[in-house]
Amino acid sequence: MATRLYRSRALASLRTSRPSEIRCFSTSIAQLAGFPTGQPKDTENMRKAPRPPVGTLHSPLVNPADKYGSKAENMHKYGSWIMGCLPKYVQQISVWKDELTIYVSPSGIIPVFSFLKRKSQCPVIGLPTDPNPPDNTSAEFTQISDITAVDYPTRDQRFEVVYNLLSVRHNARIRVKTYADEATPVPSVTPLFDGANWYEREVYDLFGVFFTDHPDLRRIMTDYGFEGHPLRKDFPLTGYTEVRYDEEKKRIVTEPLELTQAFRNFEGGTSAWEQVGPGTDRRPDSFKLPTPKPEEKTEEKK
Template sequence: MATHEGLTARLGELLGSSLVEVINHVDETTVVVQRDALVAVITALRDAPDLMLNQLIDICAADYPDRAERFEVVVHLLSMALNLRLRVKCSTDGAAPVPTLTGVYPNAGWYERETWDCYGVMFAGNPDMRRILTDYGFEGHPFRKDFPLTGHVELRWSEEHKRVVYEPVKLAQEFRSFDFLSPWEGTDYMLPGDEKAAGK
């Protein structure tokens, strides 16, 4: 299984009909699976003696508003014994909940709370779905691509007033461009400040 082909074949054998796709890109393997089979898939990957993916590194999400199932939930697993990393993805439209992984990895609870707080993706069975990063009275989910940049209130410490203050959020809309280009390739448009570099 030292090759990507060997790992792909093993994942196909282990996951069966739960597997949608295996992607090998820049020496990283990503497995796309059926949402409803996520717990069974993660359990199988953890318990397989030839994979030993027994550490949950992270759960996060990505928002693709043009897709019918706009949210990709991404689970990162690690095998310290085999020096193996694996990314597992499933999709949801935001209304259909993703099954919780807290029964497989107890630390999943915090990551799922963060994903719900930032993206609005619910995790069915998570015993503590509360906000974790935003303020208690916060409305909406700030990492969604359609989240408005103005019209909300932020909570911050004011050194001037020596207390916590609430202020309206005002951010420039011209920076809100999602071209999905690699940062190494650069953008097709000028950002403020780029003109300084062009003059050198």
């Protein structure tokens, strides 16, 4: 009986003392941590509360190309150096952001690509060149990433062939552009880059650009006996024929496409979107370069 009475008194003492201990302990922690225990009258309005100092405000870039200013300058220097080394073949250069593009005549494809891959000296007049030069440490564009083309029907040389090269050692890229038409071929770079084999076949299949000295220039994406080149601007989106499986003949047949509306021939590069307008070219004027003039054909003396 005495033991139960003692326990009840002990519990009662804990119930009465614990809230005060907690209040005292919490107050002491707030005082030790330096937290304010009360709200001053002058800071009752949060607009008048002290704020940390405001840092420096940086104005946003108006032209996103401005952040590539240092790279663009180096690209201009390197492009000027290439143009000085090969003035006979390189017609002009352009730099947009961190991308360097050089424009080459069709006859300069092999010399320019050989120089970018393995030439050791700049073949300027008066400087000797090594007949079997080692790799050039200033370039070493030993990998070809892609070959494609763009169709401009209004130009004399309607096709713009685009090569993208990669230097794995220097982690750099360069773009080479040349021009051609339906009858003018472009030299093949397959002897220099084995990976260009299928790329050139794709450009021939989709655009109709011929590549001389190609080991196996034939279609690679379209079907056997396909007529036309699908990525030309004058090629209709639906094509001229349709392929289906004939249940009676038990084979695939190709038939002329039947449409309710006749095909429209957009002569001179006109299209239904001309009423919208050409749009706004946001490139700086310093980067707008004219299209290189085609190389004059010289008649061979008989």
